[in-house]
Amino acid sequence: MIHIGCHLSISKGFEHIAQEAFSIKADTFQFFTRNPQGGKAKDLSAADIQRYLQLARDYKFAPIVAHAPYTLNPCSDNPQTREFAEMVFTDDLNRMEKIAGNYYNFHPGSHVGQGVDQAIDMIAGLLNKVLFADMTTTVLLETMSGKGSEVGSTFEELKRIIDKVDLQDKMGVCLDTCHVFAAGYDIVHNLDGVLNEFDRVIGLKRLKAIHLNDSLMPFGSHKDRHAKIGEGMIGKEALLDFAHHPAIKNLPLILETPNDIEGYAAEIEMIRTGEK
Ligand code: FE
Ligand code: FE
Ligand code: ZN
Secondary structure, three states, X not given: OOEEEEEOOOOOOHHHXXXXXXXXXXXXXXEEOOOOOOOOOOOOOHHHHHHHHHHHHHOOOOOOEEEOOOOOOOOOOOHHHHHHHXXXXXXXXXXXXXXXXXXXXXXXXXXXXXXXXXXXXXXXXXXXXHOOOOOOOXXXXXXXXXXXXXXXXXXXXXXXXXXXXXXXXHEEEEEEHHHHHXXXXXXXXXXXXXXXXXXXXXXXXXXXXXXXXXXXXXXXXOOOOEEOOOOOOOOHXXXXXXXXXXXXXXXXXXXXXXXXXXXXXXXXXXXXXXXX
């Protein structure tokens, strides 16, 4: 059974997002914990959360994915930016406990010239401050395209971060198909090879969620531009093979393709049926 959904807006609350997901035959979804450019999080009403949790049971939702704001950069050279990252991460992880047992995905960060070694220490340093022993959320490092000074465009860098985290059982990885393709992992011609590489370097047991996107930019371009499924350089056939691969097909698949709600419904239907 494929678990698939898309990125949706939480602005009207959790009950609304559950109904919206159900209406497009999604059984998972992703949402920003706050404005993607940062800022204050929306207050969560206890009644809304209760109605959501009931709907998630009724509709048999798979785990869902919260996405941290893009401005969260634990390895900035600016101490205020690092403090903001700690504040947001702490607040988000506390709020996540209200919808226990889901995923919190973040971009590892950009080292802005300080170098990868320093960045990895800073990212793991933040995780060691904010993770707590009885949390039920799993924190996911997202695989990145490697634009600018982004950390996390190789499996090795992600593994080095995880290795420095004390509470490693709280850590996982979210693989973004657009990003790994742009980073130079050939999921079109060598999917088994890429997944074997992931298993060898990080371990497939750490792979918890997928961002299923086509890529407007070519293989190895280190550019991050998402395309609709079948309208990019990865292509429909490779993305269907990816979604239905035995190592992938039980994970929550999240579309972050440039679509309106009807477009998402059509892509969900296409991925579920697997017809090429
Ligand atoms: Fe992301
Ligand atoms: Fe992504
Ligand atoms: Zn992206």
